[in-house]
Amino acid sequence: MTARHDGEYSLAELPLGREGRVRAIEVGAELRRRLQEMGVIVGTIVRLTRIAPLGDPLEIEVRGYRLSVRRADARGIHLAHDPAGEALTAPMAAPAVA
Amino acid sequence: MSDVAPTAIGRSTLLRVAVAGNPNSGKTTLFNALTGLRHHVGNYPGVTVEKREGRLTGAGAPVTLLDLPGTYSLSARSPDERVARDALLGRMAGAEAPDLTLVVVDAANLERNLYLGAQVLELGRPVVIACNMLDMAEAAGLRVDCAALSAALGVPVVGTVGTRRIGLEALRASLLRPSPRTRPVRGWRLPDAIETAVGELARTLMELRFCDAASADGAALLLMVDHWDAAPLLPEAEDLPSRVRDEIAAARRQIIAAGTHDLPSLVVEQRYAWIGRVVQRAVGPTSPGAAGRERISDRIDRVLTHRVFGALAFAAVMFLMFVAIFSGAEPLMGMIEAGQGFVQDAFRTALPPGPLCDLLADGVIGGVGAVVVFFPQICILFLFIALLEDSGYMARAAFLMDRLMQGVGLHGKSFIPLLSSYACAVPGIMATRTIENPRDRLATIMVAPLMSCSARLPVYITIIGAVFGASLWLKAGVIFAMYVVGTVAALLMAAVFKRTVLRGPRATFLLELPPYHLPRPGAILRAMWDRSRLFLTRAGTIIAALCVVMWALAYFPRHPTAWSEADRRAKARLSTAGLDPAAVARGAEVPDEVRADLKRIRDEAAGEQLRHSWIGRLGHVVEPALRPLGFDWKIGVGILSSFAAREVFVSTMGVVYNVGSGDDDTTPLRERMRAARWESGPRAGGPIYTTAAGLSLMVFYVLCCQCVSTLAVVRRETNSWRWPAIMFTYMTVLAYVGSLAVYQVGTRLGGGLS
Numbered sequence A: 001m002t003a004r005h006d007g008e009y010s011l012a013e014l015p016l017g018r019e020g021r022v023r024a025i026e027v028g029a030e031l032r033r034r035l036q037e038m039g040v041i042v043g044t045i046v047r048l049t050r051i052a053p054l055g056d057p058l059e060i061e062v063r064g065y066r067l068s069v070r071r072a073d074a075r076g077i078h079l080a081h082d083p084a085g086e087a088l089t090a091p092m093a094a095p096a097v098a
Numbered sequence B: 001m002s003d004v005a006p007t008a009i010g011r012s013t014l015l016r017v018a019v020a021g022n023p024n025s026g027k028t029t030l031f032n033a034l035t036g037l038r039h040h041v042g043n044y045p046g047v048t049v050e051k052r053e054g055r056l057t058g059a060g061a062p063v064t065l066l067d068l069p070g071t072y073s074l075s076a077r078s079p080d081e082r083v084a085r086d087a088l089l090g091r092m093a094g095a096e097a098p099d100l101t102l103v104v105v106d107a108a109n110l111e112r113n114l115y116l117g118a119q120v121l122e123l124g125r126p127v128v129i130a131c132n133m134l135d136m137a138e139a140a141g142l143r144v145d146c147a148a149l150s151a152a153l154g155v156p157v158v159g160t161v162g163t164r165r166i167g168l169e170a171l172r173a174s175l176l177r178p179s180p181r182t183r184p185v186r187g188w189r190l191p192d193a194i195e196t197a198v199g200e201l202a203r204t205l206m207e208l209r210f211c212d213a214a215s216a217d218g219a220a221l222l223l224m225v226d227h228w229d230a231a232p233l234l235p236e237a238e239d240l241p242s243r244v245r246d247e248i249a250a251a252r253r254q255i256i257a258a259g260t261h262d263l264p265s266l267v268v269e270q271r272y273a274w275i276g277r278v279v280q281r282a283v284g285p286t287s288p289g290a291a292g293r294e295r296i297s298d299r300i301d302r303v304l305t306h307r308v309f310g311a312l313a314f315a316a317v318m319f320l321m322f323v324a325i326f327s328g329a330e331p332l333m334g335m336i337e338a339g340q341g342f343v344q345d346a347f348r349t350a351l352p353p354g355p356l357c358d359l360l361a362d363g364v365i366g367g368v369g370a371v372v373v374f375f376p377q378i379c380i381l382f383l384f385i386a387l388l389e390d391s392g393y394m395a396r397a398a399f400l401m402d403r404l405m406q407g408v409g410l411h412g413k414s415f416i417p418l419l420s421s422y423a424c425a426v427p428g429i430m431a432t433r434t435i436e437n438p439r440d441r442l443a444t445i446m447v448a449p450l451m452s453c454s455a456r457l458p459v460y461i462t463i464i465g466a467v468f469g470a471s472l473w474l475k476a477g478v479i480f481a482m483y484v485v486g487t488v489a490a491l492l493m494a495a496v497f498k499r500t501v502l503r504g505p506r507a508t509f510l511l512e513l514p515p516y517h518l519p520r521p522g523a524i525l526r527a528m529w530d531r532s533r534l535f536l537t538r539a540g541t542i543i544a545a546l547c548v549v550m551w552a553l554a555y556f557p558r559h560p561t562a563w564s565e566a567d568r569r570a571k572a573r574l575s576t577a578g579l580d581p582a583a584v585a586r587g588a589e590v591p592d593e594v595r596a597d598l599k600r601i602r603d604e605a606a607g608e609q610l611r612h613s614w615i616g617r618l619g620h621v622v623e624p625a626l627r628p629l630g631f632d633w634k635i636g637v638g639i640l641s642s643f644a645a646r647e648v649f650v651s652t653m654g655v656v657y658n659v660g661s662g663d664d665d666t667t668p669l670r671e672r673m674r675a676a677r678w679e680s681g682p683r684a685g686g687p688i689y690t691t692a693a694g695l696s697l698m699v700f701y702v703l704c705c706q707c708v709s710t711l712a713v714v715r716r717e718t719n720s721w722r723w724p725a726i727m728f729t730y731m732t733v734l735a736y737v738g739s740l741a742v743y744q745v746g747t748r749l750g751g752g753l754s
């Protein structure tokens, strides 16, 4: 596992409605390939758009479409700083999807 | 016959077009629009991937279209992808590579759609691109310039709106445009050392005629990437020539030596980088602020995936579907049964009585009827599934249910097949086709028949009537308990399967949530019909054949005297009543009490025949094994005959107890059952249908796989007898153990005394 630095976190920790840039994908080989083929590669911007009522899975927006991933898998998708520059401590209740 | 066979003109002038595209790109819509009603649905050899072929409409257009499965990529990691890749490379049995590939891309989602497009272009064969969903793109604020896209990709690009048939004529013209066509080339490069290694592999592929020269570079790249990681990523080992394997391994070593340890990631990144440049040249924003459709989808989702309203809406949709399958099909099924009775009567009057007449009337027509009677339920289920899929709600259902299904190692998409199995396992199993992962799909198939289907209801009701009396609450409570037993067993067995025979790397759940669409009735009816028809052709023949076998087991050997004796008694009864048998045969009036006596005589003969038949004898043979479960040989006969279909239990028991099979009113049967006593053994003289025995019998029916239709469908869907065999074995064992436990515990607790 990669060491964590300040301003780095996984997709599962992204506040609802916020964006992050993919820094590394550390999930099983098959899922990793699938994610990549569906456009989630290092450098791609992803946004957390929705959380299923039971808390899992998550819905993200990537390259203009919506993709659902399980929370456990989202923990392996590491993000770099928020491109919008917003602080991560912003309240969770921030408006979701405009 | 003349010598001018149609094939003489065929081959060379018929243009074969393969249609490729992402799921939800509108591929099926365009395919249907291009082929009209002239297409047929089948299966690719050896896999349960749907195959649709059709002819381009328009006077004598010499073009056939082959619809490939919708995939996100050509990496051969799922059956769908393998089929798409092999068809494009001309590696499908009995089919060359297509002359032209039509790639359908979703303009509103261009980057990801062009990923598959790029892979197809890399195969170096002529391509036409349909840039579909231009209306959606516009609604999302995107302006797609098809001419610029065409210039950037080097192949024709036609803008279309499939649902409104916009751009269809241009697309047709583009497909019909005469050769020669330009062959696309890969628009991006890898580091030199890698290009050299890939080039060597490509040359080997060409030498071995693995694919043709134009596709060699693209195929080499696909193979390199697919075989980069350890083999288990592939669904089953691919039978590559050993020379190709060696060459791949050599290239891999070469590439690693040159410093690249993760070629697949590099390839994906390069492809997407190139796509990014292409899209930048072809796509711009429309007027600022134009963004309707996506917002609408989000607004709908805010309700439909809401914690409370979403759950309510989902429950309502599922309830509606369940009720529709359960009760909506009822009148149609009644009509089919009436029609079947009518045809059977027609056969009986037209043919002289005897085995041939009985075979045709009861065996064959009965067998065909057993297939057709499922048809309404199947149509309704597939209608709902088509509606859910076309509208985009199916993906949300999986999104909502995934957390629950994860608990037993299943997938959100397993929910709907399992729920439909409450109505009937046959359509439920066919509905598992939406689950891509083969292990998840198999696990779902294997447990679906445990969900208590509607065919078990008459059995429950008969047994409850014989054992528990008429209390409505008790009845409802027991039936509900049976549904719970079946559901719990299904979930437990799913967990067992996923941890044993179907164990594998944790299934990936990666699901696109497409924007909502207004469903179109035409497309939905079409999809429903295509799939329902497959049921008749694929499973119907096996089911009908097995029904004939079951019929024969109950029909032969013929009782030597029962029928002639019955005939003699009937004639005697008529003459005591002063009636002429010949006149009665022609339809003369018969008083009610004489009619009842005649029926009794017939029923007794039928009972004797059944007890004399192979099944009747088998009932005696299995009795010792069934005694610990609380069943006598008569129940044994009922259970054995139920292997054709569970509901047969009721009519068989009627025949066994000499009360006939044809009545809707089962009161006489229930009375006979209540009065039944053990003839021998430790419980001789005691009642057979005790509470414990009744519960034990019902649990047996919940857990046992007494349904040849299910087994036939599993055989068809898994393409081997192995899985139906496993299903039959495990369910029979489960049923036996479950019933044994219920009866033994029940009698000890005193249930046997009541």
Ligand SMILES: Nc1nc2c(ncn2[C@@H]2O[C@H](COP(=O)(O)OP(=O)(O)OP(=O)(O)O)[C@@H](O)[C@H]2O)c(=O)[nH]1
Residues within 6 Å of the ligand: B021, B022, B023, B024, B025, B026, B027, B028, B029, B030, B069, B070, B132, B133, B134, B135, B136, B160, B161, B162, B163, B164, B390, B391, B517, B518, B519, B520, B523
């Ligand atoms: N707005 C709009 N909707 C379209 C267009 N083409 C197709 N659709 C709709 O998009 C949805 C998906 O279309 P399909 O033709 O089923 O897509 P497909 O690519 O065959 O999808 P799979 O069957 O999942 O492979 C349907 O609801 C269509 O009605 C289009 O050009 N514009």
